[in-house]
């Protein structure tokens with residue numbers, strides 16, 4: 284359903300993506316792993332059209348994302364940003380219900396608020412949080428509010444950029460289960476970036492490893508441990524020694 | 532540096548300047564374009580009106596008050612050399628309405644508003660909030676830029692008019708309390724000399740300055756570099772550029788209105 288082909292992107296002298304080829308099937312959960320700074324977030328933003336690749340083609344359902352009608356295209360997506368990216372001028376519930384209060388999905392305020400509180404509950408946040416402002420929350424709570432916002436309008440395609448980074452192990456478990464649930468129950472297509480191997484095993488159908496600007500290895504999660512790929516092995520086991528240099 | 536090197540440097544600077552003017556012009560056209568297509572964000576507009584108009588009143592009022600007072604003292608001292616002290620009321624009124632009200636008001640708003648807009652939008656950019664807006668099917672130009680630019684264009688003329696009145700009052704207080712003018716005569720003199728055109732020309736200037744201030748704040752905020760340093764630079768550029776543009780626009784508008 285989502286396909287990237289020969290995607291290149293540089294920022295000035297830094298070549299980030301150097302020919303990424305990747306495809307994600309409908310209803311599958313794809314996890315992207317890779318060292319920090321390898322361009323995983325850039326990859327997701329390219330699919331959303333937030334960053335324009337220098338070269339290459341990205342399609343969703345066969346349609347080029349560059350030429351798609353933006354409003355309809357983006358209405359299918361939910362995105363959790365790495366830093367949360369909550370609007371700090373709005374209280375938590377209005378952040379979560381942002382899409383439900385404007386544009387084509389607009390509905391009455393009370394209804395939007397009820398949905399927001401329900402989504403907050405699903406990410407493990409109490410209703411009291413709804414009226415706080417993002418700046419009053421801890422980093423992990425902000426992350427979960429971001430997650431609630433990403434799933435608020437029940438999107439078909441969901442991107443999670445490091446959903447469990449900064450969370451305690453129990454909360455990570457809750458979020459992993461939630462992501463799995465969204466994919467299984469709602470039939471959504473998910474693309475998740477994570478460094479956390481527990482998460483990988485909990486939520487992935489397929490994994491892809493980004494290294495040196497290309498997809499170094501991709502395949503079903505079951506094949507991960509017998510891939511024979513030295514890069515992937517080093518990453519999975521978190522070894523300092525191996526083909527991936529520790530100083531990047 | 533050799534001569535060719537200097538020429539190349541000059542060329543690059545001029546090209547960069549022209550490119551920036553082009554980008555700002557496109558940004559302005561893009562902003563205005565959104566005025567004609569829904570959705571409109573009324574709540575954002577109202578918030579911006581409060582922030583830019585209402586909350587700027589104290590700063591603009593104080594500036595105008597002291598300027599009016601100082602102006603009265605200066606004109607009195609200058610006029611005394613030609614036994615022309617009686618011109619104080621009319622020159623204070625005309626000076627405030629035509630030049631000092633709009634220019635000083637505009638500069639104070641540039642300092643207060645364009646910096647805060649640039650810092651706010653710049654921070655939103657740096658923390659991916661602008662990207663988040665886009666993914667939530669909300670156009671940042673419509674949601675952030677247009678309400679601020681529209682609010683400033685509407686509110687600054689009113690600020691200027693209020694500033695004019697306060698400045699003239701400052702002159703009046705100094706004139707009657709310090710310089711011994713007769714209160715009734717001072718007021719009559721002011722009213723007799725001040726024309727509607729003096730006031731409206733100042734308000735038109737105010738509208739243009741308001742547009743410039745908010746536009747520069749939004750432009751530099753939206754194009755902010757990464758990190759705290761990027762936001763700092765965006766804020767500085769917004770204030771400096773809008774101040775210079777206000778003074779340049781003021782000259783052009785004065786030529787247009789008053790050169791016979």
Ligand SMILES: Nc1ncnc2c1ncn2[C@@H]1O[C@H](COP(=O)(O)OP(=O)(O)O)[C@@H](O)[C@H]1O
Nearest residue numbers: 294297299317318319320321322323324325326
């Ligand atoms: N908007 C940008 N401007 C310049 N450089 C960027 C931008 N976004 C990302 N980069 C650079 O691209 C590289 C990859 O970033 P990113 O995708 O965020 O890494 P990660 O894999 O950790 O998510 C980094 O070197 C980063 O500095």
Ligand SMILES: [Mg+2]
Nearest residue numbers: 323324365444
């Ligand atoms: Mg990242």
